[in-house]
Amino acid sequence: MILVSISDKMSMYTKKVMELFRNPKNMGEIEDADAVGEAGNPVCGDQMKLFLKTDDRRITDVKFQTYGCAAAIATSSIVTKKVKGKKIEEALKLTKDDILEDLGGLPEQKVHCSFLALEALEDALDDYK
């Protein structure tokens, strides 16, 4: 395996991914969360934690913490953005393709890093199903 230097990377991510990586939305913790979801990527080691506040089966607030690469951070950001204010039923309908589309795609070997956020969301919403 080769050490990858930054110049290789830049062309790999879309502007959208880099923008979300640089300015992640909804990053942080909710102390009195109604639901918490966790996911870990056994392949590369990325980890994510998602915090939700709900009211009448609607997601009123959402925050995330991510230990991972730019792809993992950007997808965490976009997933939280997409589910904030949504009904839980709607949030559960979110697919991997929706996320990838919103990011303008990801390099193939990075796609697995993007599943983390959805898995954490599903984990958090498990009790509401």
Added chain:
Amino acid sequence: MKFKKIYMDHAATTPLRKEVKKAMEPYFSKKFGNASSLHTRGQEAKDALEESREKVARLLEVDPENLYFTSSGTESNNTILKGTAFKNAEKGLLSKSKGHIITSKIEHPCIMETCEWLKTQGFDVTYVPVDEDGVIKVDEYKKAFRRDTILASVMYANNEIGTIQPIKELAKIASEKNVPFHTDAVQAYGKIPLNLDNVNALTVSSHKLYGPKGVGLLYSDTEFTPLLHGGGHENGKRAGTENVAGIVGFAKASELAFKEMEREKKRQAKLRDELIDGLLEIDNSMLNGHETKRLPNNVNVSFEYIEGESLVLKLDDEGIEASTGSACSSHKLKPSHVLQAIGLSAEEAHGSLRLTLGKENNEEHVDYVLENTPEVVEELREMSPTKPKKEKKEKKEISDPCFD
């Protein structure tokens, strides 16, 4: 921002030096000849080629007849491994086995992958482990020799963690076993003095020392079958019209690197140690590689609770260009095989940062990196669900630099 860009990725590649560019220039247009041509222009190219060979031979203190110019370090490594394997297979001396190669677990991919391929062709390979600092386990290396061993190949210094191997000792052992010894000196050549006693073959790459890309060198006093057959160039060992401009540039770059080696080695080692000391001030950090048996320009530190690719991208935003051995940054999604070989956990490898210095780096750059990195690490840790609730960890002490 004080600096537009601070390049600290010299183990990846280096810019072309002004003096090197100037030396190369005539050979692109005015002196464009083919070194195989009989006319004056051809002979002009031939002279430049042979002068370059002699120049490099003098620096290495070897016979110029044993120097072969190639297209890269990758080609030189492929040539010696496959070429030795093919040579032995041709001889057909080894009845049951086609041949056995000894190497280490922390070689560059162009050695590892070539060995893996040779295995598919019926050759056998032993990958000797390294200790936690990345130094090869000499007793295991010694035990790895067999009657059918055809080559031992251990890198002079590692590209990721900078650890320098006991080449003198390893080459002597191979020689006692009557096995040719090769070393990949791509990261060491021009940076530290090389001891080539009992070394039969050596790989160098031009673009790591301010020379042009696409030029490599193979020194070999041992027989190998060529990979490229054709017009008999390079003493019949590597066909293809010679890249005269590139070779002239490589020779010039080598000359300058050797001239400045003593001074640059000391200067960069000082900057290196300042960087290491400064970065280890950050909580939950650790040094990868040996503290003293280390290339003067290599810094490799792991930060817990953060991922290397994020770190490298954030540092790039601050104008600092660096590398990582994180799994996320690799195509195979595996942490660096070198970091694994020195026993790092997946998490520790995940947060690795490599900074490699060059001649244009200075104290100001080091200060800038040390000012900015802690904030970036902190920012990413803020984001991380795995970060601990405020605790302190002991720091490793770094002793004085030493260059054995």
